[in-house]
Amino acid sequence: MDWITQVAERLRATGGRMTTQRRLILETLAQCTDHPTAEEIYQRARQRAPDLNLSTVYRTLRWLEDLGVVGTQRFEGERPQERFDPAVSAQPEHHHFRCRLCNTIIEFPAPLLEVLKQDFITHYGGTIESASLIFYGLCESCLQKVETYGPLSFNPNAITGPHERPSHSTGRAS
Amino acid sequence: MDWITQVAERLRATGGRMTTQRRLILETLAQCTDHPTAEEIYQRARQRAPDLNLSTVYRTLRWLEDLGVVGTQRFEGERPQERFDPAVSAQPEHHHFRCRLCNTIIEFPAPLLEVLKQDFITHYGGTIESASLIFYGLCESCLQKVETYGPLSFNPNAITGPHERPSHSTGRAS
DNA sequence: CCCATTATTGCAAATTATTTGCAATTAGTG
DNA sequence: CACTAATTGCAAATAATTTGCAATAATGGG
Numbered sequence: 221m222d223w224i225t226q227v228a229e230r231l232r233a234t235g236g237r238m239t240t241q242r243r244l245i246l247e248t249l250a251q252c253t254d255h256p257t258a259e260e261i262y263q264r265a266r267q268r269a270p271d272l273n274l275s276t277v278y279r280t281l282r283w284l285e286d287l288g289v290v291g292t293q294r295f296e297g298e299r300p301q302e303r304f305d306p307a308v309s310a311q312p313e314h315h316h317f318r319c320r321l322c323n324t325i326i327e328f329p330a331p332l333l334e335v336l337k338q339d340f341i342t343h344y345g346g347t348i349e350s351a352s353l354i355f356y357g358l359c360e361s362c363l364q365k366v367e368t369y370g371p372l373s374f375n376p377n378a379i380t381g382p383h384e385r386p387s388h389s390t391g392r393a394s
Numbered sequence: 395m396d397w398i399t400q401v402a403e404r405l406r407a408t409g410g411r412m413t414t415q416r417r418l419i420l421e422t423l424a425q426c427t428d429h430p431t432a433e434e435i436y437q438r439a440r441q442r443a444p445d446l447n448l449s450t451v452y453r454t455l456r457w458l459e460d461l462g463v464v465g466t467q468r469f470e471g472e473r474p475q476e477r478f479d480p481a482v483s484a485q486p487e488h489h490h491f492r493c494r495l496c497n498t499i500i501e502f503p504a505p506l507l508e509v510l511k512q513d514f515i516t517h518y519g520g521t522i523e524s525a526s527l528i529f530y531g532l533c534e535s536c537l538q539k540v541e542t543y544g545p546l547s548f549n550p551n552a553i554t555g556p557h558e559r560p561s562h563s564t565g566r567a568s
Numbered sequence: 569c570c571c572a573t574t575a576t577t578g579c580a581a582a583t584t585a586t587t588t589g590c591a592a593t594t595a596g597t598g
Numbered sequence: 599c600a601c602t603a604a605t606t607g608c609a610a611a612t613a614a615t616t617t618g619c620a621a622t623a624a625t626g627g628g
Contacts, residue, residue: 232596237595238596239604239605257585272606275588275606278587279606282587296526299584300476300584301585301586302474302585317518317520317522336507340529344500344502344534345537346493346534346536346537348530349494349530351529352526353510354526355522356522358520358521360519362520409575410575412624413577415577416576446577447578448615449578449616452616473586474614
């Protein structure tokens with residue numbers, strides 16, 4: 221039984237219905253190798269069904285999130301939007317590296333994290349149900365480029381001082 | 395030299411000016427033991443200067459963020475808003491545990507994370523410049539309560555099925 | 569110590585991501 | 599095939615955050 225049928229089954233079990241739109245969104249997700257935003261998923265799915273609506277995409281994504289079929293991530297330095305991670309059901313515990321220059325995301329397992337969790341509980345008590353670990357840095361290929369050509373001028377995280385932020389200025393012409 | 399003077403100095407160094415509002419916001423931040431939202435900082439600061447404006451709070455916070463004086467965090471399951479962390483300059487590398495029931499945040503150091511970073515680089519190359527680690531679970535005191543009284547009914551993360559999300563419904567009366 | 573320069577503020581309006589009410593549609597059931 | 603309730607599309611509502619602009623205020627120089 222393939223992934224979509226599996227999801228459909230879980231859906232039925234709770235009184236849900238498998239619709240054309242939901243199938244389309246599931247198929248779109250199945251083809252993703254990245255971490256798209258709701259808008260991106262909408263655009264990709266829309267190529268096959270132009271009258272698909274963005275609300276439907278959001279509703280479907282929230283539903284999949286509740287089902288644990290997709291995960292959500294927020295990355296620093298981005299517009300305050302959510303990215304969806306179609307890979308959670310395949311590899312429940314994976315984490316993310318994000319390249320500050322090319323924005324590539326690398327998913328990696330971190331079994332050692334269990335030790336960190338245990339450490340935490342030993343000190344503070346309680347229980348840990350889930351964990352989110354994100355590394356930020358340069359991926360190998362961007363690192364090479366920087367080493368070859370020197371620091372790239374469009375570095376989005378460059379600190380420019382208090383009154384001149386890269387994207388959001390204080391409202392004065394510079 | 396205290397923290398505020400230090401920040402002020404860095405500000406001057408880049409052509410910035412220390413204003414009443416900025417000092418007020420800095421003082422407010424210095425008293426925080428939690429991770430407030432911009433709105434919360436605004437409300438607290440406003441008690442001493444009622445005509446302070448929310449935009450000013452945002453602008454000041456972004457400026458402090460660029461300076462590395464405050465950090466920002468987004469927690470799962472919250473409205474898509476940012477929380478600000480006044481503790482970053484004091485302890486640059488600390489991480490967060492968030493209790494799913496009482497929302498308490500515990501900050502903890504994780505020296506072992508260095509091993510994880512090294513692990514990653516060994517496998518994938520590149521460099522790691524920063525890391526964000528968040529644990530979600532129950533804090534010791536909520537765990538006790540749950541063990542004593544049974545699962546709490548208001549569990550905000552409870553999975554309720556596809557068509558009935560806790561907060562955002564699909565638009566149908568249930 | 570006052571003035572000029574220019575960073576900063578307050579305000580209101582704009583943006584952006586996301587959610588929601590509702591009438592029309594449609595999947596699944598008998 | 600008809601019925602019922604889940605789902606959709608649409609448009610409008612929220613909510614967090616940013617921005618343009620005129621007015622204000624901090625600093626450096628006379």
